[in-house]
Amino acid sequence: MSDLSTRLPVGQVQEATDVAVVKARHAENVIVGEEIVRHRLLSRVIHWCVAVSFIGCLFTGLAIWTPVFGWMAYLFGGLAVCRWLHAWLGIFFFASSVAMFLHWLGQMRMDKGDWAWIGPRLFLYMKAETDDSQVGKYNGGQKIFFFTSALSALALFLTGVVLWFPLSFDQTLREISWVLHDVTFILFTASIIGHIYLGTASEPGTFGAMTRGVVSKKWARFHHPRWYREVTGEEKRRF
Amino acid sequence: MPSQHLEIRRSSASLRGGDTGIRQLRTVSKYIDTTTCIGCKACEVACQEWNDLKTQSTHQTGTYQTMPELAADYWNLIRFDEREYEGGVTWLMRKDQCMHCADPGCLAACPAPGAIVQYSNGIVDVNPDQCIGCGLCATGCPFDVPKFHEATGKMAKCTLCVDRVEVSLEPACIKACPTGCLQFGTKEDMRALGEHRVEQLKQNGFANAALYDPPGVRGTGVITVLAHGDHPEWYGLPRDPHVPWTVRFSKSFLRPLGFIAIFGTIAGVFGHFMRHGPKKPPDDTPATKPPPAARG
DSSP states (O other): OTTHHHHSOTTHHHHHHHHHHHHTTTOOSEEETTEEEOSOHHHHHHHHHHHHHHHHHHHHHHHHHOGGGGGGGGGTTOHHHHHHHHHHHHHHHHHHHHHHHHHHGGGOOOOGGGGGGGTHHHHHHHTTOSOOTTOOSSOHHHHHHHHHHHHHHHHHHHHHHHHHSGGGSOHHHHHHHHHHHHHHHHHHHHHHHHHHHHHTTSSTTSGGGGTTSEEEHHHHHHHOHHHHHHHHTSSOOOO | OOOSSSOEEEETTSSSOOOOSOSOOOOEEEEEETTSOOOOOHHHHHHHHHTTOOOOOOOOOSSSOSOSSOBTTBOOEEEEEEEEETTEEEEEEEEESOOOBSSOHHHHHOOSTTSEEEETTSOEEEOTTTOOOOOHHHHHOTTOOOEEETTTTEEEOOOTTHHHHTTTOOOHHHHHOSSSOEEEEEHHHHHHHHHHHHHHHHHTTOTTOEEEOOGGGTOBSEEEEESSTTOGGGGTOOSSOOOOHHHHIIIIIIHHHHHHHHHHHHHHHHHHHHHHOOOOOOTTOOSSOOOGGGGO
């Protein structure tokens, strides 16, 4: 496929690649021209279901959390609507998080070096001082974020159900749920901010993986070298 | 229906109420003497009538109590219990309703601005216009008073007949009481009455008689004379009610911490971008990056 550029006039190359990418939308880890399909359509749809429902939950929830963000309630039609919508968006968020967990679980096996990401490795990575040569399709930070997201979704759901029907539950359970719902949302929101940053401004070329589903070969070679070698056949596939 | 005449001292999810502090209203209180209550339920009927609450069938629970619990359309309930006392049995009847705490847990817990208010005379009221029916007030209440109304999706409770009090009438329950065990007036007057009655009870052999005005919620707008003041739980009253610490913890600790965490992370990523910029592949990225030491 790499000889597409030699066969087609300049200008039609991108168009031809687009067509090829669309054709490859149900495939993953395949090379199309100068790009590699990183996330197939289903992966992207699941991701955006989680993202949209979370943003909805966040905005409706922030309005309830503090009057400082009370203005967000007007985006949805008032605080009473938020109280109702937050719960249903929460169901949507949890359902899509479960789908996401099951969809990606097989690719998220923690390797030996991945646990180090909980510690200083993350900070070294942010300073671009890590040796990423053995990083596969997902690095340790991404895997840990995957599991903490799943755990957060579970915690938010369980405590959320108690908060949704407060009068059906015991007082102590209601109080614990309130505190846990707050703690989880604060930590999760902070990590989502980091996630959005790393997926956009911090690492250009990444966002495309969740829109058209593709990254450049160059990007893959730089951020996920082992995955690149696996995709190109230089190394045995492990994903 | 919230009062149109009384100034609001405190309002939920707001820094403060809108009162000017110019008009000096005295804090009002109900006085309930459980020792002279005969359990006639006239107060229950008066409450239903004055507040236009639905007529309800009573529930036979095997006692002299009309309903098992307070409800969103049943704001006043004479609780009944019997206990063994000095070789005999004693009947305990206490009028249960909103206690109108000076430090209301419902107001502290409520996330909707202005949905729960405390007027400058101390009455705590739910404003259905603003209520979102989340039920957090019930979690904040140490007396389990606010109830969810299924049909309206709002919380409801005793208003201390604020619509009567603001025009200088006594609450409907007080008006209906035939024995005088219910009285209404300023908090000081009601306390004086209660302390006098407690002294009488002590002289009459109830050594543990006490006035229930719990300091944990900085006193209540409903003070109760108990013959067995050492056993408030016999009357269905918590021994030492407080606004749950988790409510304070969420509002006063977790919330500022959350602001710091969320805005701190936003500031952090901006700072990172300014310091390190985007992480781009070098123009000629080799398949394997050399270790950092080799990159100078």
